[in-house]
Amino acid sequence: MSEAEKAGVEIVAVSPDPNERSQRLAEGLHLGYRFVADPDLAVTRRYGLIHARGGQHGEDVPRPTTVVLDRDGVVRWLWVSNNFQVRPDPNDVLRAVRAL
Amino acid sequence: MKAGWLTALSIVICGAALAAYALLLRVPAIRNHPEGYVAVFAIAATIAGLAVALGRRWYAWTALALTLALLLGGATFNFVLARIPAAQSNLRVGERPPDFTLADAGGRPVSLGDYRGKKPVVMVFYRGYW
Numbered sequence: 001m002s003e004a005e006k007a008g009v010e011i012v013a014v015s016p017d018p019n020e021r022s023q024r025l026a027e028g029l030h031l032g033y034r035f036v037a038d039p040d041l042a043v044t045r046r047y048g049l050i051h052a053r054g055g056q057h058g059e060d061v062p063r064p065t066t067v068v069l070d071r072d073g074v075v076r077w078l079w080v081s082n083n084f085q086v087r088p089d090p091n092d093v094l095r096a097v098r099a100l
Numbered sequence: 101m102k103a104g105w106l107t108a109l110s111i112v113i114c115g116a117a118l119a120a121y122a123l124l125l126r127v128p129a130i131r132n133h134p135e136g137y138v139a140v141f142a143i144a145a146t147i148a149g150l151a152v153a154l155g156r157r158w159y160a161w162t163a164l165a166l167t168l169a170l171l172l173g174g175a176t177f178n179f180v181l182a183r184i185p186a187a188q189s190n191l192r193v194g195e196r197p198p199d200f201t202l203a204d205a206g207g208r209p210v211s212l213g214d215y216r217g218k219k220p221v222v223m224v225f226y227r228g229y230w
Contacts, residue, residue, distance in 0.1 A: 008219060008220070009219060009220045009221065009222055010215055010219050010220070010221050010222070011221075011222045011224060012210065012212075012221055012222070012223050012224070013223075013224045013226060014202065014223060014224065014225050014226070015225070015226045015227065015228035016227075016228050017228035017229055018205065019204075019205045019228075020205045020206075022205065023204065023205030023206065024205075034204050034210050035204060035205050036202040036203065036204045036205075036210045037202060037203055037204075037205070038202055043200040043202060044225060046190065046198060046200070047189060047190050047191055047197060047225075048187065048188060048189040048190035048191070049189055049191075049225050050187075051184045051185075051227075052185075054184060054227075055227075061227045061228075062225040062226060062227055062228075063184050063187070063189075063225065064225065064226055064227065065189070065191075065223075065224070065225040066222065066223070066224050066225075067191060067197075067222070067223040067224075067225075068220065068221075068222055069197075069212070069215075069220060069221040069222075069223065070220050071215075071216070071217060071218065071219065071220055072196070072216065072217070073196045073197075073199075073212055073213070073215070073216045073221075074194060074195065074196050075191055075192060075193050075194065075195055075196070075197060076193065076194075076220075077193065078189075078191055078192075078193055080189055080191075081184060082183065082184050082186060083134065083178070083182045083183055083184060084182050084184060084227065085131070085134040085178070085182050086131065086132045086134065087128070087131060087132065089128040089132065090128065091128070093222060097220060097222065100220050
């Protein structure tokens with residue numbers, strides 16, 4: 001069982017990609033991930049998480065972001081990257097989930 | 101002779117930094133401090149500079165050119181290209197973000213509301229494959 005399942009949390013991964021491959025991989029590994037596609041970045045934009053012209057070809061891309069929502073859908077923990085090489089420490093995310 | 105050793109040392113340090121960063125990318129402490137490789141390239145360039153000062157051999161000059169190129173390239177990548185300009189997101193701790201419905205990989209609709217009252221959710225926004 002993954003750490004996410006143990007913590008009883010759903011992981012929803014949002015990107016502009018269709019993600020069939022990632023979903024198959026996640027299901028094969030029994031990871032409780034849902035990969036959802038935001039092809040035109042409408043949701044990413046509404047959330048204010050656009051890195052303008054940050055893509056390889058000058059297109060807009062999502063700013064790497066991790067958000068922990070409690071059972072009521074309220075944001076309890078938020079991490080927004082200011083360098084695309086950097087990601088949150090998974091232990092910090094788990095800690096935020098366990099603190100709910 | 102000393103110039104030769106210092107030259108070799110500067111090259112080995114660069115190679116080790118590149119290998120460590122690539123191999124240990126899954127370790128958060130390594131991944132989240134990319135300025136570390138820039139610092140190591142700076143150390144290697146300094147050592148290559150010492151080698152040039154001691155020997156003025158072609159190999160010392162080559163190592164100096166190589167380490168300076170890595171330092172410049174690494175610094176530009178980390179401090180300029182990889183930097184995401186500061187911007188205020190519309191998400192606030194303690195607030196409920198607007199719901200959305202997006203299709204998952206199987207074409208099934210997913211909404212934040214599906215989980216309300218049932219499960220906490222970790223939303224991860226990422227750039228996708230590139």
